[in-house]
Amino acid sequence: xxxxxxxxxxxxxxxxxxxxxxxxxxxxxxxxxxxxxxxxxxxxxxxxxxxxxxxxxxxxxxxxxxxxxxxxxxxxxxxxxxxxxxxxxxxxxxxxxxxxxxxxxxxxxxxxxxxxxxxxxxxxxxxxxxxxxxxxxxxxxxxxxxxxxxxxxxxxxxxxxxxxxxxxxxxxxxxxxxxxxxx
Numbered sequence: 001x002x003x004x005x006x007x008x009x010x011x012x013x014x015x016x017x018x019x020x021x022x023x024x025x026x027x028x029x030x031x032x033x034x035x036x037x038x039x040x041x042x043x044x045x046x047x048x049x050x051x052x053x054x055x056x057x058x059x060x061x062x063x064x065x066x067x068x069x070x071x072x073x074x075x076x077x078x079x080x081x082x083x084x085x086x087x088x089x090x091x092x093x094x095x096x097x098x099x100x101x102x103x104x105x106x107x108x109x110x111x112x113x114x115x116x117x118x119x120x121x122x123x124x125x126x127x128x129x130x131x132x133x134x135x136x137x138x139x140x141x142x143x144x145x146x147x148x149x150x151x152x153x154x155x156x157x158x159x160x161x162x163x164x165x166x167x168x169x170x171x172x173x174x175x176x177x178x179x180x181x182x183x
Contacts (some may be wrong), residue, residue, distance in 0.1 A: 035117060042095075081121055
């Protein structure tokens with residue numbers, strides 16, 4: 001990570017935390033910033049912070065959302081799968097977006113992050129929840145039933161990633177130009 005990027009670490013941390021807190025605001029089902037938080041954190045936070053800050057944000061907001069929405073436990077047997085998928089998105093951000101501001105590249109990685117989340121979490125719904133027959137047609141039925149959720153997840157991830165990466169680029173450029181003028 002170059003010196004310029006390190007000087008904007010506090011900005012990246014604040015933006016990651018604020019975006020994660022948006023999970024607590026009313027929103028349509030599956031249209032939340034959490035996938036974007038993982039990608040952005042992976043792309044813009046350094047070292048261990050890239051994994052820990054977004055994961056802590058998820059772990060802290062889950063019980064709050066559970067209390068707010070009621071009717072479901074904050075953590076379940078599927079939590080580890082959701083969090084692991086979330087960490088894969090952090091890895092995707094670190095690997096493919098670390099040195100990029102390209103909207104096309106960001107959108108492509110957002111699509112990949114949303115898709116892996118959809119495939120992994122719904123595979124484990126099929127495998128572990130016993131809501132569907134343990135056959136290929138049962139797996140297909142599980143994925144088919146989850147498609148509406150995937151659409152909202154993808155739209156949320158695209159929207160919040162555009163906001164996060166766009167705002168970060170704008171604010172860091174302004175800060176950089178301010179630092180250059182004052183130097």
